Amino acid sequence: xxxxxxxxxxxxxxxxxxxxxxxxxxxxxxxxxxxxxxxxxxxxxxxxxxxxxxxxxxxxxxxxxxxxxxxxxxxxxxxxxxxxxxxxxxxxxxxxxxxxxxxxxxxxxxxxxxxxxxxxxxx
Amino acid sequence: xxxxxxxxxxxxxxxxxxxxxxxxxxxxxxxxxxxxxxxxxxxxxxxxxxxxxxxxxxxxxxxxxxxxxxxxxxxxxxxxxxxxxxxxxxxxxxxxxxxxxxxxxxxxxxxxxxxxxxxxxxxxxxxxxxxxxxxxxxxxxxxxxxxxxxxxxxxxxxxxxxxxxxxxxxxxxxxxxxxxxxxxxxxxxxxxxxxxxxxxx
Numbered sequence: 204x205x206x207x208x209x210x211x212x213x214x215x216x217x218x219x220x221x222x223x224x225x226x227x228x229x230x231x232x233x234x235x236x237x238x239x240x241x242x243x244x245x246x247x248x249x250x251x252x253x254x255x256x257x258x259x260x261x262x263x264x265x266x267x268x269x270x271x272x273x274x275x276x277x278x279x280x281x282x283x284x285x286x287x288x289x290x291x292x293x294x295x296x297x298x299x300x301x302x303x304x305x306x307x308x309x310x311x312x313x314x315x316x317x318x319x320x321x322x323x324x325x326x
Numbered sequence: 327x328x329x330x331x332x333x334x335x336x337x338x339x340x341x342x343x344x345x346x347x348x349x350x351x352x353x354x355x356x357x358x359x360x361x362x363x364x365x366x367x368x369x370x371x372x373x374x375x376x377x378x379x380x381x382x383x384x385x386x387x388x389x390x391x392x393x394x395x396x397x398x399x400x401x402x403x404x405x406x407x408x409x410x411x412x413x414x415x416x417x418x419x420x421x422x423x424x425x426x427x428x429x430x431x432x433x434x435x436x437x438x439x440x441x442x443x444x445x446x447x448x449x450x451x452x453x454x455x456x457x458x459x460x461x462x463x464x465x466x467x468x469x470x471x472x473x474x475x476x477x478x479x480x481x482x483x484x485x486x487x488x489x490x491x492x493x494x495x496x497x498x499x500x501x502x503x504x505x506x507x508x509x510x511x512x513x514x515x516x517x518x519x520x521x522x523x524x525x526x527x
Contacts, residue, residue: 229508229515232445252393253496254503280497292396 234303234313242272242300242312251279251289260298274300275313369434374441374452376434380425385499387418388480392493405489415492416484423477429470432463449512458510469506476502 230236244260258274276282279289305311371379392405406412428434436459437452450458459466476499483491508515 229445229448229512231448231515232512247397249396250393251396253389253493254500278497278500279493289394289396290401292401294396294398294400 235306238304240302240304240312246296246298249292254278272310367431373436376428381422384418384421389496391415392489419480423474426470426474472502
């Protein structure tokens, strides 16, 4: 758990987080349910803050370059109820992210962090 | 003579008491003073402008005042420490709490004439939002009051300099915002409630 957290960006969770996105625009205004993404990378930064946490990961591309992704995630309260703690996140840790890409900007996705309480670590 | 004087005193007391009683039970004048009329409110900003120019910037300051950042330096907790910092976040909380009253002014338009939805196809156009509010004024007022109640929690936490309570109030504020927006701004967006979604697998 300390070294790897699977970010399960399920549709339900995505809708949850998306509806409370920037300026409280709904999910569909900023993210595309037709653009699922699966990202494997390393955590560079995490902001545990209301109303939504933000997760930043570096994703290595096939050509060797690194693409920096920004993930809008659930609020700290929701993550805590899923069994996650802010201390679970450490810069440099490996992450697997599943989510939906943004409509307006590249390398942005949305989702919520799967935790032990919802079985995300069994994926 | 002494008895007569005593009777006079008793009579005087009774007379005064009767007068007082009569005064208390006297019906109100036929024309009661008119209640003070509300001052003539003059909305300058639209609801959208109040949200974007007043509420959003200030609530962001409240939310961001307590957070944890994890990066290559490790984990860093941020929260108000000095009296000045607590006073600053309190000012922002007050702005949001009082700005909510602006949302209760019925003549305030949602947006300027001709302004479109900010997310066409997802967020309702302003005239439809206005129509929803006008058809459900009690619900609208209730959400506004809920926002103020959640801001009271934040203010109480600030006054106690209770970082965790302020952080917890932040989630309630967000929930209140989201509940209202999902009813009046994007009722057709679908999706589960935040609580259901958070526990969904």
